Amino acid sequence: MSFLKRIGQALLIPLQIFPVITIFMSLGQLCHKSHYQLVKFIGFLIQSSGSIFVDNLPLIFSVCIAYYFAREKNYVAGILGVVSYTTIIYLINYHVISSFVDYLNINIPIESFFYINNQFVGILTGILSASIYNRVYSAYVDFINQTINTLKILLITFIMAVLLSFVLLLLWPFIYSLLYNLGCLLSKMGPIGAGIYGFLNRLLIPFGLHHPLNSIFWFDIIGINDMSNFWNSTGTLGVTGMYQAGYFPIFMFGLPAASLAIYRKNDGQISKHFLKTASLSSFLNGISEPLEFTFISQIPMLYFIHCLLSGLSMFLCARLRITVGFGFSAGLIDYLLGCSMPLAHYPLAILGIGIIMAVLYYISFSYFMPTLSQESKNEIDVHQTIESLGGFTNLEDYYACTTRLHFFIKNMKIVDIDCLKNQGYLDVKKMNNCIILVIGSDVDDYYYKIKNLQKDC
Secondary structure: OHHHHHHHHHHHHHHOOHHHHHHHHHHHHHHHOOOOHHHHHHHHHHHHHHHHHHHOHHHHHHHHHHHHHOOOOOHHHHHHHHHHHHHHHHHOOHHHHHHHHHHHOOOOOHHHHHHOOOHHHHHHHHHHHHHHHHHHOOOOOOHHHHHHHHHHHHHHHHHHHHHHHHHHHHHHHHHHHHHHHHHHHHOOOHHHHHHHHHHHHHHHHHHOOHHHHHHHHHOOOOOOOHHHHHHOOOOOOOOOOOOOOOHHHHHHHHHHHHHHHHHHHEEOOOOHHHHHHHHHHHHHHOOOHHHHHHHHHHOHHHHHHHHHHHHHHHHHHHHOOOEOOOOOOOOHHHHHHHHOOOOOEOOOHHHHHHHHHHHHHHHHHHHHOOOEEOOOOOOOOHHHHHHHOOOHHHEEEEEEOOOEEEEEEOOHHHOOHHHHHOOOOOEEEEEOOEEEEEOOOOHHHHHHHHHHHHHHO
């Protein structure tokens, strides 16, 4: 679980920019509805600039995870993330695999590789790059040796990425087929299937594996084609749009209410400005990832509750035959556009469901979210901290997350827990072979003090 939280914390870095992307996407969508060609063109440019970030999110994930997991948080690790991700995406994209299959005359479901450019691969390559960096690279050598070291690690990363490509060549069609068959099964279960789909969609979001599942319901793969049929008015009233409508109460009402619950219990560890802008992103454009990854990084239980409530919202809308579609995501802008379509069924009921979901989100998040406080603390002596942990020789590894220092201990018997608790930390936790020291938003300052102390030793 702590490993998943580290991934969530690494991904908070790129997600900080999502509120800005929301502004670009919103302006672009509004300009696109203009009757003037110049305004439409300007809107296209604005929206495209925002889409660049969204379309390349897996690559950004790879870079951020590689950098965050690297021992010295060195830029070289980020470059390795770029090398490994682009190598894999180039080697096993749809066009390359199509030629490969035709040439060797082998049976591989090539349609699955339409979706290989996803967060799952970005996370894998980020972890791979950081692992290679931590094992091979040394930042404390002279210029010539560092250049040789960099070339060596780039070559190793490229070779490992090629090997991982072969693994994914065999593994990815299986994952895709599993999600495809699951989607086909859920499509036959009516509102219950829609609810399970909503739950799984959110559950798979952090890994980017929701795309194959979405394609079953949103596009013309098994005949549902929920999105195109809704916007082309070629579906069935009260049915077409059932795999989209349930997201509006979540993104417009539920997530902002959850953000409010966190806002009220938070005192400095999560930026209140971030919570405001992320809520606005969710409400206006349906961009939910900033808040969702915040849940993962702080308390994973919150994210699981979010998945359950998403499934409930999808079930209620499908059961009550409430249908509204979206073009980009389930935010206010798409809601207003979707309400005017002929196949929109009881669109105002979305507001009622939204209020219900807002109450459920606020109550459940208030109950499960512990108070995040950043109480006043004394200046911490890092020398004394390392001595209490048994010295650097007793540390297998250590890293800093958003608010905490994590130390992996070789011999827990020589760690002085009582001494650590008297050094001014907000909290001291012991989990198996790991000591967690809760500091607050200035955790990076203490992390680099310890790194400098280790280098001096």
